[in-house]
Every structure is written in C-alpha cells, then in structure tokens.
Amino acid sequence: MSYVAEPFTDEERSLLAPHFTDLDGPVFALTNLPEVVKGALFARYSRSAKSLRRLFLDEFVEASTAVRASAEAVGTARAERLYQNVFLEFGDDSVAQLGGAHIACEQSSQLLAKVLERGRLAAYLEQSTRYVPYDDRPGGRWRYHxxxxxxxxGDDLTAQYRDTLDFAFETYARSLGPLQEHFRALLPQEPGTPDGAYRSTIRAKACDALRGLLPAA
Structure with a gap:
C-alpha cells in the first residue's frame, strides 16, 4: 500500500518543523523535545487513531498560536500528567522505556512491522488494535499490503487476495457499530463514569473482540 500523505496548514508545518525531521513522508524522527514529551506522545499514539504529527498538534502543542514552539512549551505538563497516570498509578513500565531517540514509521503493513522489529537494538511500540478502530480507508483503500x-x-491470484482481505476488513468495519451497541447493553454506564471514558471503554471492548479479523498483511 502506498503512503497517503497528510495535509498540514502553513501554521501547522511551522509548529511541526522544529520537532519532526520530515513533514510529508511516513518515516521521521523527533527532535528538540523533552524526553517526557516524546515518551508520552508515543504512549498516547499507541491508543489513538490519529497520525503522530496530528496527535502532537492536537494534544501536545500548548503554544498552538505561536509560529515557533520552544521545547519547554511543548506539552510538557500534559506529558508529565500522562506519565503520572500510566506509569505511577497503573504500573505500566512500557512508557518508562520510551526515552531515547524516537523514529516513527507510519502506515506500515504488519509484514513490514515484523521485519522492523526483528532487531534487538531498539524498543518498539505499535498502534494498538485493542484500542484503535481500523475501519478507515486512507486513500480509499483498506489498510493492507x-x-x-x-x-x-498473476491477476487471478491478486484479485482473490484483494477480495479476501477486503471482505475481512468490510466484515470488521460493519461489525464495529453493532458490537459496541451490544457492549453498551451488556455494560451500562455507571453513575459517575465520565462519558468519554465510557465511550473509550466500549470502543476498546469492540476493537479487542474484532481484531482477530484484521489480516497480518
């Protein structure tokens, strides 16, 4: 699957440029950011359907109206709160391992992801199919290679391959809404539970139940 470039406004590109080595391609490194911001950004990314650069713009640029965001102003408070919640309160030490040089590879197939992760010189974090719905079609195509x-x-095998994977994704996407309805009926929202947290929980349960349909391709 070819890469589908994400559009950014001139202001957004100005905010991204000091911190991302490439604003248009699928592979890029993060620069000039505090370790706590980089770690928290990737931790949040693993449970978000947004691209890493879009997530940075939407949730980690506190000085969003400035043309240049200094490293001190970029989401440090949010990052520290996320570390506090995930690492200290829930004991998820995978977030603590996210300090260091950060390189992102977006829109990678499962096949490419496994090749990249063979090396033992790095720690890896994938976008989680337990939390992120894969019912979108970047560039009008399902997410497979x-x-x-x-x-x-030959054309016959290619057509059969595409038809099979299209059917798997279509079944997944078609089932996502009804399965969330099922879980809402099975697990009603308890008093005091924030709406956002409840929606995320229900979506995660549906994604987790359906992710076996997603092909390793």
Whole structure:
C-alpha cells in the first residue's frame, strides 16, 4: 500500500518543523523535545487513531498560536500528567522505556512491522488494535499490503487476495457499530463514569473482540 500523505496548514508545518525531521513522508524522527514529551506522545499514539504529527498538534502543542514552539512549551505538563497516570498509578513500565531517540514509521503493513522489529537494538511500540478502530480507508483503500510476489503470480491470484482481505476488513468495519451497541447493553454506564471514558471503554471492548479479523498483511 502506498503512503497517503497528510495535509498540514502553513501554521501547522511551522509548529511541526522544529520537532519532526520530515513533514510529508511516513518515516521521521523527533527532535528538540523533552524526553517526557516524546515518551508520552508515543504512549498516547499507541491508543489513538490519529497520525503522530496530528496527535502532537492536537494534544501536545500548548503554544498552538505561536509560529515557533520552544521545547519547554511543548506539552510538557500534559506529558508529565500522562506519565503520572500510566506509569505511577497503573504500573505500566512500557512508557518508562520510551526515552531515547524516537523514529516513527507510519502506515506500515504488519509484514513490514515484523521485519522492523526483528532487531534487538531498539524498543518498539505499535498502534494498538485493542484500542484503535481500523475501519478507515486512507486513500480509499483498506489498510493492507499486496506483496509483489502475489502481483507477479498473476491477476487471478491478486484479485482473490484483494477480495479476501477486503471482505475481512468490510466484515470488521460493519461489525464495529453493532458490537459496541451490544457492549453498551451488556455494560451500562455507571453513575459517575465520565462519558468519554465510557465511550473509550466500549470502543476498546469492540476493537479487542474484532481484531482477530484484521489480516497480518
């Protein structure tokens, strides 16, 4: 699957430029950010459907009206709160491992992800199918890769491959709404539970139940 570039306004590009080595491609590194911001940004990214750069703009740029965001002004307070919640309160030490040099590879197929993660010189964090719904179609296509070996094998196999994976994704997307309705009926919102937290919980249960339909492609 070819990469679908995300558009940014001139102001957004000005905010991104000091902190991302590439604003248009799928592979980029983070620069000039406090370690706590980088770690928290990736931790949040693993449970968000947004791209990393969009997530940074929406949730971590506190000086969003400034043309240049200094490292001290970029989401440090939010990042520290996230570390407090995830690491100290819930004991999830995977967040504590996220300090260091950060490189993002977006819109990677599952096949490419496994190749990248073979090396032991880095720690890896994937966008979680337990929390992120995969019912969108970037560039009008479902999120899977067609290997060149399949294409070289001929049109019949390529069509069968695409039809099979399209059906898996269509079934997943079609089932996501009804399954959330099922979980809402099974697990009514308790008094005092914030609406946002309840919606996230129900969505996560549906995503977790359906993620076995997502192909490793």
């Amino acid at each position: 067609v290997p060149p070996e399949v294409i070289e094998a």
